[in-house]
Amino acid sequence: MKQEIIIAGFGGQGVLSMGKILAYSGLIEGKEVTWMPAYGPEQRGGTANVTVIVNDEPISSPILSTYDTAIILNQPSMEKFESKVKPGGTLIYDGYGISVPPTRKDINVYRVDAMDVAAKMNLIKIFNMILLGSYLKLHPIVKIESVLSALKKTLPERHHGLIPQNEEAIKKGMELV
Amino acid sequence: MAEREITLMKGNEAIAHAAIRCGCDGYFGYPITPQSEVLETLAEQKPWETTGMVVLQAESETSSINMVYGGAATGKKVMTSSSSPGISLMQEGISYLAGAELPCLVVNVSRGGPGLGTIQPSQADYFQSCKGGGHGDYRLIVLAPSSVQEMADFVYLAFELAFKYRNPAMILTDGVIGQMMEKVELPPFKARRTEKEIIEQCPWAANGRPAGRKPNIITSLELDPAVMEEINIRLQKKYAQIQENEVRVEEFMLEDAEYAIVAFGSAARIAKKAIEMAREEGIKVGLLRPITLWPFPIKEVEALSKKVKGILSLEINAGQMVEDIRLAVNGRIPVSHYGRLGGIIPAPDEAVVELKKLIK
Structure with missing residues (x-):
């Protein structure tokens, strides 16, 4: 199975870390993975995106022109990436940050109100995990256990206490689609 | 470990x-x-x-x-x-x-x-x-x-x-x-x-002179042009030896290829994706990836030019390695270049378009 994914939003929304956790989960399952950030002077408030590829076969290019899935967290990213989802592909977006919803009919569009739900659950800092949960419900390319192991690997030890909350957020995200 | x-x-x-x-x-x-x-x-x-x-x-x-x-x-x-x-x-x-x-x-x-x-x-x-x-x-x-x-x-x-x-x-x-x-x-x-190992393996190094040994002098200065020419000739012999012995390349899908992309580093990754895409359309194309940029794989590119009908040099620049490719190809087949500049990375589909221009 192969998934070519773009995750895009504002810096500080956890775009890069969502991608990193997904890539790590793939690594744990022995898959081939690449994680390619659009790096730059971007900081909190600027735009940020990352291309993640998870594949059973070796990966050719870490840079792509079209994607199987786009996870979109803000309006500028919607404008940039809606057109780059492959026909039949998946677009997941957070309703909070989007003023003009996507219009394409040849792709599967899912609105997930992750930010609103996160605010209600007091999990606002990990609303990205809700979106990751929604994604994994639609495309179970890695197991939840692998995601939890990946969190252990990527989070500094002092934050390991937050892993149960992350798990809760992922499960909530799975319910939302 | x-x-x-x-x-x-x-x-x-x-x-x-x-x-x-x-x-x-x-x-x-x-x-x-x-x-x-x-x-x-x-x-x-x-x-x-x-x-x-x-x-x-x-x-x-x-x-x-x-x-x-x-x-x-x-x-x-x-x-x-x-x-x-x-x-x-x-x-x-x-x-x-x-x-x-x-x-x-x-x-x-x-x-x-x-x-x-x-x-x-x-x-x-x-x-x-x-x-x-x-x-x-x-x-x-x-x-x-x-x-x-x-x-x-x-x-x-x-x-x-x-x-x-x-x-x-x-x-x-x-x-x-x-x-x-x-x-x-x-x-x-x-x-x-x-x-001790450094002294044994690097007898030229300036790391403390044992009694009786001549001093090791590390310098690039030599004011006598006759001696400086000798030094240069020795350097050129060394470079010729490196050219002969140390060329490294990767070949990808070249067995049945009618066309080839030559690309290095990150561009070679993009080229592989472009090759996968082009092959889905029935275009028989492969990749020669120089791993050593110097020594440049002169013989390998020359051999490639006797096998395929055209070469695309995919680089993230305005056309630099393509000069070395053209020297090695020596006019036998068409060689084109495609690149993006100033920090823009060429996308795999752009490379496919360029490949089709070469085939026309």
Whole structure:
């Protein structure tokens, strides 16, 4: 199975870390993975995106022109990436940050109100995990256990206490689609 | 270490970990995007507490490369890393290192120029790396990794070749491979060489003269032109030997290919994707990837030009390696170039379009 994914939003929304956790989960399952950030002077408030590829076969290019899935967290990213989802592909977006919803009919569009739900659950800092949960419900390319192991690997030890909350957020995200 | 350690890391981090593990004695550098993680990772790892490797942030790139000169003169395994503008600042030192025949490793995680340019990826330093950069008739051994795994492996290879030929080696990479995270199996630990081993393996080094031995002099200065010509002739013989023995390439889907893309580093990854896409449309195309940019794979490109009908040089620059390809092809078949400039990376589908233009 192969998934070519773009995750895009504002810096500080956890775009890069969502991608990193997904890539790590793939690594744990022995898959081939690449994680390619659009790096730059971007900081909190600027735009940020990352291309993640998870594949059973070796990966050719870490840079792509079209994607199987786009996870979109803000309006500028919607404008940039809606057109780059492959026909039949998946677009997941957070309703909070989007003023003009996507219009394409040849792709599967899912609105997930992750930010609103996160605010209600007091999990606002990990609303990205809700979106990751929604994604994994639609495309179970890695197991939840692998995601939890990946969190252990990527989070500094002092934050390991937050892993149960992350798990809760992922499960909530799975319910939302 | 018996256990295989497979992990996920950035190319820049892999360079730092490989440096520690390969028994490097000293790193001297100065931060610059997109290579700063090399120095950051070394600072986090604190190898001075484990292997004894020195890690020093110098006050500039100029002093970094001169610290490399000093360390290399004593037979130590030393390195620096920077990105394009910083590498330009080092060129005087690199020429001196080549002139004094000192082994070392210089890593260039290049970015778009000219000038201060951009921090986005570029391959526009091919000319600088392979055709001089500094002054004088010299060559660097230039390796171009195209994966995070090769970033780690080529640190080992670069030092091996640098010491084998007493010549500076360069890893020429860019922001794509430097910033990307991929699976990597870190190579096994090698202990740093002892003083005794350095004396045995580097009889030329200035590391304390035993009684009765003539002084070892490390210099690139020779005012007598007759002697200087002799030195140059000796250097050229060495370069010819490297050209003969050290060319490395990767071939991908070339067996039945009617057309070929030649690309290095990150562009070679994009080329592989373009080849997958083109083959879905029935176009028989393959890739020749120079791993050594210098020595350039002259014979391999020449042989390729007798096999395929046309070559596309895919580079993230305005057309630099294509000059070497055309020399090797010598007019036998059409050779075209496609590249994006200033930090824009060519997408795989753009390469397919260019390939179709070549076929028409």
